Amino acid sequence: MLKYKKKTKSASDISRTITKINISQLDSKNSADQKQQQVIISGFIEISLYKSPHHYNGRCQRLCSKEDRTWKERVFNQTKLDEVNSSQRNHASVWLRKIAASMNFGIDTYALSVDLLDRFLATLKVRPKFLECLAVGCLYIAAKCKEEDDTISITPEFVIDCNATCSANELLRMERLVLEKFDWFIDFVTAIDFLQIYFALLLLKVENQAEENNEKAIVEKYIDLEIKLASCLQHHRLASFKPRILALALVSLEFEKQQAQESEMNTDWLASITFLQELANVESDALLSCRDLIVRLLPSYKVVRLELSDLTFISHAYKPLKPLMNLSDRPTYADVVCGRTFPLVQ
Structure with missing residues (x-):
């Protein structure tokens, strides 16, 4: 089993806890996972409401700079039969989501595995018969980066848990191939990273969010956003957007939806989204295009006016x-x- 250095988080980073959420505790109207698996594993961030906004502003800018250095454009195959096409890629991402949930992995692990899969497909031509092994290898690498060591099975058991047809030796060879292709650097920025920062900054702008009676609502809202973001990553057209754009488009849609449902809001939603847009340096055309695509592809947004x-x-x-x-x-x-x-x- 290959060992490589994991990302070390400093004390100033947002801490992450793995929270098991029973399906029955979630609203069936908002959960996209209820028809797919019995348990949702959500990576929830502990946000200190008393931290200075400059802390999150600086972190967001560092993520944007890192994304600019490491981003790779994704152009998915549509016609060639001997190469993985966009439909097969989408099927693999849906399958990865189910496998990650069954193993109690966080959605950040799933997001990184899909990002690795898309990067590899954008770098090399892959035959469809190798797609399953590649998907398992990307999930294996993402789990080693994001999860605790005691939650990851050894390689033979990992293959069995994934119900994959590849062997343990094939998985190890695929793992090494992916790592070598990326020069053993896998700490890429995902949309989950930006979602955490956006959510933290919005909490600082919303009045009375520090009250204990709103704590449950905050957790449920973040989990709902994570689930919807994971659903976005299943579509190759949405995965083609930069993570900062995809996360901001989803957050802006949620704020607009909340504004349409509530007669009064405690914060100026438009000013908040504009602030995040300027902070992340997101162009309006790209943001609007991503928003429109989310509305068309995600069933939960068919009710948007x-x-x-x-x-x-x-x-x-x-x-x-x-x-x-x-x-x-x-x-x-x-x-x-x-x-x-x-x-x-x-």
């Missing part, structure tokens, strides 16, 4: 639908960025 401008063709044919489109006069993020709405003058 459509804009009247997006339904021009429908409204011409069905006049009675027009009053329904005006039930909410609150601007969306897309409205403000595209200049379709202006603040009211009081």
